[in-house]
Structure formats: C-alpha cells, structure tokens
Amino acid sequence: xxxxxxVIYNPTSGREMLKPQLVNILNVLENGGYEASxxxxxxxxxxxxxxxxxxxxxxxxxxxxxxxxGTINEVINGIAPLDYRPELGIIPAGTxxxxxxxxxxxxxxxxxxxxxxxxxxxxxxxVGKAYNDxxxxxxxNIAAGGFMTELTYNVPSDLKTIFGYLAYLVKGAEMLPNxxxxxxxxxxxxxxxxxxxxxxxxxxxxxxxxxxxxxPNAAMDxxxxxxxxxxxxxxxxxxxxIAKAFNGGRHIDDPRIIYKKTNTFxxxxxxxxxxxxxxxxxxxxxxxxxFVDLKQRISIYSNLKTDDISESSSVAPQVKxxxxxxxxxxxxxxxxxxK
Numbered sequence: 001x002x003x004x005x006x007v008i009y010n011p012t013s014g015r016e017m018l019k020p021q022l023v024n025i026l027n028v029l030e031n032g033g034y035e036a037s038x039x040x041x042x043x044x045x046x047x048x049x050x051x052x053x054x055x056x057x058x059x060x061x062x063x064x065x066x067x068x069x070g071t072i073n074e075v076i077n078g079i080a081p082l083d084y085r086p087e088l089g090i091i092p093a094g095t096x097x098x099x100x101x102x103x104x105x106x107x108x109x110x111x112x113x114x115x116x117x118x119x120x121x122x123x124x125x126x127v128g129k130a131y132n133d134x135x136x137x138x139x140x141n142i143a144a145g146g147f148m149t150e151l152t153y154n155v156p157s158d159l160k161t162i163f164g165y166l167a168y169l170v171k172g173a174e175m176l177p178n179x180x181x182x183x184x185x186x187x188x189x190x191x192x193x194x195x196x197x198x199x200x201x202x203x204x205x206x207x208x209x210x211x212x213x214x215x216p217n218a219a220m221d222x223x224x225x226x227x228x229x230x231x232x233x234x235x236x237x238x239x240x241x242i243a244k245a246f247n248g249g250r251h252i253d254d255p256r257i258i259y260k261k262t263n264t265f266x267x268x269x270x271x272x273x274x275x276x277x278x279x280x281x282x283x284x285x286x287x288x289x290x291f292v293d294l295k296q297r298i299s300i301y302s303n304l305k306t307d308d309i310s311e312s313s314s315v316a317p318q319v320k321x322x323x324x325x326x327x328x329x330x331x332x333x334x335x336x337x338x339k
Contacts (some may be wrong), residue, residue, distance in 0.1 A: 005034035007091075008048050008075055010041045010067030014110075016092030018066060021110045025066070029110060032118030036061060041071065052078025055086070059286060062087050064117065066110070067096020073280040075249055080127045080138040080297055086186040089117040098141050098281075102205035102220065104303035117301045124296035125220045126204055132289050139204075139279040143291055145267055146182060146199030146230075146275070183270035185286075188227055188262040194270075197269045198233040202226070202265055202291055223295030225265060229258040244277065252257035265291040 007026065011019045022038055029036035039055075041047040052063055052075040063086045065075040072090060079085045092100035093112040106112040128139040181196035188307040206218045218226040230241065237256060244251035252259040267287040269275040275287035 002035045003033060003312065005036040005062040005064060006051070006055040006060045006087075007036065007038040007064040007066055008041065008051050008055075008238050009038060009064075009069070009091070009094070010048070010071045013067040017092045018091075018110060024111045025064075028114040028118060029062075030272075041067070041074075046074060046077075047172045048074035049078040052076075053082070056082050056084060060086050062089060062090060062117070064089040064114070066091035066093060069141065069281050070097055070336070071092070072099055073141075073282065076127060076298070077138045080129070080294070081136075085298055087122055087301065088197070089114070089301045099205060102141075103300070106303075113198070116303055119301075120302075121303065122299050122301050122303065123221065123302050124225060125298060126277075127294045127297035128202065128204055128225065129292050129294055130284055130289055132182070132276065132285065132287075135285050137279055137284050139284070141205050143202040143225075143265075143282050144199060144278040145184070145287060145289075146197060149207075157159070181231070182273045182275065184275060185268040185270055186229060187264075187266040187268075188260065190262075191260075193229055193231075193258060195231065196233070198230045200230070200267065200283045201228040202262075203228070204293070221296050222261075223293050224261040224263050225291070225293050227258070227260055227262050227265060228252075230256065231258070232256045242257060263293050267291075 007022070007029070009018055009022065019040075021114070025040060026036045037049045041051070048065070048067070048071050052065075056079055057064055061308070063075060063079065065072045065088065071094070075088070079088065090100050090103065090105050091110050092105060092107045093110065097107045100107055102115070105116050125140075128143055130137050130139060130143055181198045183195065184193070184197050186193045186197070186200060203218050205220055205224060240252060241251045241256060245256060251257055267275060267277070267289050269287050277284045277287060277289050
C-alpha cells in the first residue's frame, strides 16, 4: 500500500521562496514512496493546526511542516493531542529555524530538507505540554517567561526576514537596559524558587533563538526539560551571563542561575504581576501555567544519528565572530570592585 504524505506549507515563509520549490519537494516525496499532496496555510487562525489534525484523522502516514518555527508549532499542536500521530518531517523556511537547526536539517535548501525525510532516519522525540484551566498548548522547542517573551514579540517581522538570527542580537542589546526582574513562584521536580527573576526557560533542544550554548546538554528524547531560571536583572550581570554562555556555556554553574533537568514545572505570578508565557516564540497565554514533558511523543525525521540527538549543530562564521566580539567587550567592563 502506498503511504500518504501531506505537506502543510506557509506560502509567505522564506521571503516567499518556498512556494516555487513546492513541485520539487513533492517530487522528492513521490520518489521516496509517498503519494504526496500539499496544503497552503491561510490567514485564518490555526490554519496549519487544523489541517494537521484533519490529515491525522484521515490516516495520513506523514505530515511535513514547511515554514518557520510558528508553522512547525501549529502542526505539532494539531498532532500531539491525538491517539494516532503521523510521522513528522520538517522543511525550515523561517527566521531562526531553531528546531531544524537542532535536528541538523538543511536550512538553506528546501529540496535537500525534503530528502532528509526519504533517508528514513526517524526518531521519537519529546513534546512539551503547557496548560491551565483555560487553555492547553504544545511546544517542541522552548517555553519561557519574563524578558525573553518580550524580545521575540518585539523583533519586527521585516527585520527578522532580512537579518534573521542577528536581528535577535540587535533587539536583545537594545532591550537589555530595560530588563527588570519580576516576582515569580516557580516549582520544579525536587525544588522551587520564590523571588525575583528576569526570565525562565524550559528548553527541549540546544538552540534557543539561534543561540546554541544556552542549554548545552539539552536532549530531545529524555522526558525532561532543561530548565534555566535567571535570578538577576542587573545589566552588567546579564551581559556577563550572556558572555559566559557564548564562551563555552559556562553560565550554567553561575550562582545567579538555577540550571537543572525536570519533567514538570509550574509558574505563578506574584504580587499581581503579569507573567506572559512564550511557546516556541509565540505568545502562549499568561501564568499560572503548568508544564509537562511528554516523552518521545512524536516520531520526527532528522539528520541526527541515533546516539547524538542532543549534539550541537554548526554556527555561521559571522555569528561566531559577533559572539567573540561580544565576549571581549564584556570582559573589558569594570567589575564591581573597580567602580
């Protein structure tokens, strides 16, 4: 019996360069043994999510999410709650393409990304679930609260399209002087934190906004989030922590950081403060919110070997150079004793 594949693609992704390659993508899948068809997302809310659910319920064997991290997140939300979940392929065409970066999927050649699927290297990977009394959402890469949520919302779409990863560096530098820790109550396996924090992350891959040293030991199939709580909001200290992250991931041992693995997590605002939750780069509701890592929930095609699901991928030379210059500048800042 011929297997069926449904490509769910965002026609506006990748400077609208994805659509002209669609025929070639479908040909790759057809040659790989699939009866392939395509669906273009629309401005209607949850268009990709609803199509992923429909195709799953109709028994499709493979769903291919073609677009940016937002499209991938919607497809995940359409599949993850179901009893029958098709295998998932990824064709990255967004700005940072965090999830594709972690899976070593080509991010500059849509046809080569499709060929990854036909190689047959499929792995069971975790999916995060975020929920409260009002909403339930799923995520595949990261959940966050605090400063980072505002960063992703405030990078203009045209800036992201033109500059990609470096746009986040520029906007992040612009926003750093305004970072203020907010009171939070955070619970995790074996512990809790109650106090002020500028942000928290629950990472499922090693790539966060294009940065690959923030969660150096993240794994995508172990049933645990890699949790980071940043307790400081001081500008110089934040710069120092970022520099440590760029310089070999040394921030994880800093006392201003809580870094550990956890299967569950709960976030509560304190003092009537609003605590927005970011899921895979998009607004995901307000705390209070509970999170759980659903171990090996979805089978996904990748370029990873079976024993290196948490292996880091390469970073563009211009990005590495920018990181090195950043670290050097921070090292030149006066310490508290020199002020």
